[in-house]
Amino acid sequence: MTRSIDLDKVAPDDVIEVKKEETENEKAEIQTNTSKTKTLKEKIYEIVGHTKHSLSSVLVNPDVFSFEERDTQEEILLVARPHWFTNLSWILISILMLLAPGFIKFIPIINSIPMKYIGLGTLVWYLLTFAIIFENFLSWYFDVFIITDKRVIDIDFNNLLDKKFSEAKLSMIQDVTSRVSGLGQTMFNYGTIHIQTAAEVSYITFEKVPHPEKIIKILQFLREKKEIDKGGRN
Numbered sequence: 520m521t522r523s524i525d526l527d528k529v530a531p532d533d534v535i536e537v538k539k540e541e542t543e544n545e546k547a548e549i550q551t552n553t554s555k556t557k558t559l560k561e562k563i564y565e566i567v568g569h570t571k572h573s574l575s576s577v578l579v580n581p582d583v584f585s586f587e588e589r590d591t592q593e594e595i596l597l598v599a600r601p602h603w604f605t606n607l608s609w610i611l612i613s614i615l616m617l618l619a620p621g622f623i624k625f626i627p628i629i630n631s632i633p634m635k636y637i638g639l640g641t642l643v644w645y646l647l648t649f650a651i652i653f654e655n656f657l658s659w660y661f662d663v664f665i666i667t668d669k670r671v672i673d674i675d676f677n678n679l680l681d682k683k684f685s686e687a688k689l690s691m692i693q694d695v696t697s698r699v700s701g702l703g704q705t706m707f708n709y710g711t712i713h714i715q716t717a718a719e720v721s722y723i724t725f726e727k728v729p730h731p732e733k734i735i736k737i738l739q740f741l742r743e744k745k746e747i748d749k750g751g752r753n
Contacts, residue, residue, distance in 0.1 A: 559668055559741075563596050566736050574660075576600045576709075576729045586665065586674065588684060597666040597737060601659060601727040602709035609655045616648040654678060664725040666737060671714060673723045685723050687716040689745050695738050697731040714738070 560580045570579050578584055578598040585595070620641045623629050629637065661676035671692070675683040692714055699710035704727075712725040712734055728734060 559594070559596060559744075562740060563737060566740070567597065567730065567733050576602050586663075586672070588672070588686070589667075590669065594668045595665060596668060596741075597734070599664045599725060599728040599734065601662060602707060602729045604703060604707045604709065605727050606655070606659055609651070613648060613652045613655075616644070616651070620644055664728060666734075666741070668741075671723055671738070673725065685720045687714070687718040687720060687723055689738075689741050691716045691718040692738065692742055693717055695735050697735055699731065 563579055567577060567579050570577050573583070576599065579596075581595060581598055584598050589595070623637070623641075658676055658678065661674065661682075663674050663676075665672040665674070668689075670686050670688045673683075673685040675685075677683075694715040695712065696715075697710055697712045699705060699708070704710050707729075709727055709729045710731045712728060712731050714723040714725070715721065716723060725731075725734065
């Protein structure tokens with residue numbers, strides 16, 4: 520009886536000690552991952568700079584942005600949208616559509632139409648205009664290209680009923696090229712990045728993104744870091 524009492528006294532201490540060691544190891548691992556993440560973020564800031572506005576075409580280390588397919592503890596390093604200049608055409612068309620009803624009184628045939636029908640037609644016209652503005656804005660805002668500490672992701676958002684998701688791990692990237700063509704792309708420094716991969720999706724394309732040369736530098740840095748980490752583990 521005395522021996523069993525002694526064992527009961529020893530066993531809990533051993534269990535507590537093991538749990539303490541596991542907790543310390545977990546904390547150390549979390550601190551290591553946090554340190555690596557900070558290093559990555561600092562490097563991204565060094566290459567691209569700081570961007571904080573949620574409507575910016577490039578978001579560096581965004582705190583509020585996320586996506587449904589994000590893995591647990593996956594860090595988003597950079598989010599890019601098509602350059603703002605690509606919105607110019609539909610913005611100008613939308614402005615003209617908003618102003619158009621003000622000129623209908625100068626059309627002779629309009630004067631013969633009852634006022635209630637003119638008012639109804641004007642309301643329908645404005646609803647159509649705002650629908651076009653809303654759809655184009657959503658297509659630009661949610662059509663994003665994402666670089667995380669694990670992979671590259673292309674989300675093509677055409678409308679509320681049509682979204683395409685493509686991704687490839689950083690270790691699967693084989694080649695990265697970019698193309699800047701035309702006066703607008705050259706003046707405003709945006710273009711298309713083609714990423715060749717060894718994954719199921721052989722190509723991922725970032726279209727009309729700002730500063731393609733900086734994004735390529737980020738991908739090169741992440742690929743080199745992955746190779747160094749892989750070599751260290753071996």
